[in-house]
Amino acid sequence: MKTERKDLSRKTNVKSSLNLLAMQNDQFVSTREAMIILGIKSQTTIGKYETEGKIKAYRPFSNRKRYKVSELLKLQSKR
DSSP: OHHHHHHHHHHHHHHHHHHHHTSOTTOEEOHHHHHHHHTOOOHHHHHHHHHHTSSOEEOSSSSSOEEEHHHHHHHHHHO
16 A cells, blocks of 8 residues: 555656646746755755755745746756
């Protein structure tokens, strides 16, 4: 049963990552979506990228962090 759940979550991640690639570069994404774009598994790594100045977090309408897709794609291409 656990393997079925893992397979389902992997399919969901693949679908969401394909949707993210189809987004326009000027859109904002959540921390979880930014992690998928960058291919990382830890929120600590995103925080490290922020403190190092590699990416910038925006808080457009709420207190939740959002990341610009174009900045994430630039960082991904440099890695």
